[in-house]
Amino acid sequence: AHKTLTREIISKYSLLYTWEGTDPNRKPILLLGHIDVVPVESGTEKDWTHPPFSGAIADGYVWGRGTLDIKLNVMGILEAVEHLLAAGFRPRQTIYLAFGHDEEVGGRNGAKKIAALLKEREVSPDYTLDEGGCVIEGAIAGLSAPAALIGIAEKGYLSLEFSVEGEGGHSSMPPRQTAAGILCAAIAKLEKNQFPTRIEGAALQMFRFLGPEMSFTNRLILGNMWLLGGVLKSQLLKSSTMAAAIRTTTAPTMLQGSVKENILPMMATAVVNYRILPGDTMESVIKRAEKIISDSRVKIHALEGGSDPSPVSDTESASFSTLQKTIHQLFPGAIVSPYLVLGATDSRYYTGVSVNVYRFTPLSLKNEDLKRMHGTNERISVANYEQVVQFFIQLIKNSGV
Numbered sequence: 001a002h003k004t005l006t007r008e009i010i011s012k013y014s015l016l017y018t019w020e021g022t023d024p025n026r027k028p029i030l031l032l033g034h035i036d037v038v039p040v041e042s043g044t045e046k047d048w049t050h051p052p053f054s055g056a057i058a059d060g061y062v063w064g065r066g067t068l069d070i071k072l073n074v075m076g077i078l079e080a081v082e083h084l085l086a087a088g089f090r091p092r093q094t095i096y097l098a099f100g101h102d103e104e105v106g107g108r109n110g111a112k113k114i115a116a117l118l119k120e121r122e123v124s125p126d127y128t129l130d131e132g133g134c135v136i137e138g139a140i141a142g143l144s145a146p147a148a149l150i151g152i153a154e155k156g157y158l159s160l161e162f163s164v165e166g167e168g169g170h171s172s173m174p175p176r177q178t179a180a181g182i183l184c185a186a187i188a189k190l191e192k193n194q195f196p197t198r199i200e201g202a203a204l205q206m207f208r209f210l211g212p213e214m215s216f217t218n219r220l221i222l223g224n225m226w227l228l229g230g231v232l233k234s235q236l237l238k239s240s241t242m243a244a245a246i247r248t249t250t251a252p253t254m255l256q257g258s259v260k261e262n263i264l265p266m267m268a269t270a271v272v273n274y275r276i277l278p279g280d281t282m283e284s285v286i287k288r289a290e291k292i293i294s295d296s297r298v299k300i301h302a303l304e305g306g307s308d309p310s311p312v313s314d315t316e317s318a319s320f321s322t323l324q325k326t327i328h329q330l331f332p333g334a335i336v337s338p339y340l341v342l343g344a345t346d347s348r349y350y351t352g353v354s355v356n357v358y359r360f361t362p363l364s365l366k367n368e369d370l371k372r373m374h375g376t377n378e379r380i381s382v383a384n385y386e387q388v389v390q391f392f393i394q395l396i397k398n399s400g401v
């Protein structure tokens with residue numbers, strides 16, 4: 001690939017490859033991945049069947065941190081390109097490969113800077129494809145067939161720090177309200193007053209795509225949303241995953257007070273992480289928190305790294321159809337559907353570069369496999385990895401039709 005593609009290094013570690021096409025009038029495509037991985041929690045190394053950074057190939061699997069997130073995309077794309085080059089293939093449109101080095105910590109020095117560079121060069125891809133959904137079995141109640149989920153939008157991200165100043169002193173002589181008590185009351189208010197649910201946008205499109213393939217009861221509900229929408233919401237709220245698809249989530253994650261059990265804190269702080277549903281914004285989340293707490297003693301500060309929800313990409317575009325076609329070729333039994341990505345990916349930085357940004361990893365998983373991602377014994381089957389390579393070979397070919 002290095003003999004044919006142009007390679008640029010961004011921020012010391014991120015990579016941008018350009019594979020020039022034969023037709024300059026065709027819009028390019030952009031394939032994304034990231035080369036960084038999350039760490040392995042100290043002390044858990046012994047729980048792995050094979051060392052977490054060994055890349056061992058055993059029992060039909062490749063074992064190691066990053067095999068699912070998301071070395072399979074990076075290596076799958078590169079291996080697909082190598083295969084096509086060896087076969088003498090030349091793409092009609094230019095193909096960009098962008099691999100960030102810091103996605104797991106926000107992507108601000110990798111993907112964000114690559115996207116800015118492409119925008120400066122007025123590169124406007126027909127579509128951008130990043131990690132996101134996959135082919136999953138058993139994750140959606142009422143659906144027996146595997147679902148191939150293409151992310152057409154992703155939730156926004158915001159962490160708010162709440163802080164309360166106190167008088168300090170000895171715990172044997174506490175004031176009527178301590179900084180810790182005031183803070184805990186504020187956080188309890190936030191948890192009690194969850195965001196309202198909304199079935200719209202990417203979530204609504206998912207149900208429209210999957211509805212005809214679901215059980216009779218689910219088809220009945222989805223076909224009569226005007227009457228039975230409340231029933232659907234109540235069912236979705238029973239699952240934390242599905243609940244997150246229909247509301248902005250509120251998750252207190254960090255608490256800090258005194259350094260000793262018998263000392264009153266001079267300052268108590270808490271961090272609440274929000275994953276923002278399209279339709280809400282960082283600004284609206286902050287205003288809502290202020291209104292719910294309604295206590296001037298509680299100061300609110302937005303931490304760095306926040307982002308608003310992404311725009312919703314088109315499911316009727318030619319590029320979405322190309323993805324559908326490729327998925328059906330590699331995973332013929334899967335039901336293709338759009339969905340809302342609940343986490344944050346590098347793709348959020350490319351929405352200002354590309355109108356159609358999609359999020360799909362050509363990976364076939366069962367629901368119980370999801371715990372391996374960022375967990376112990378992360379692995380991908382050799383057969384599944386071969387499918388990843390074949391998917392990108394076919395996608396590149398299909399994109400030039």
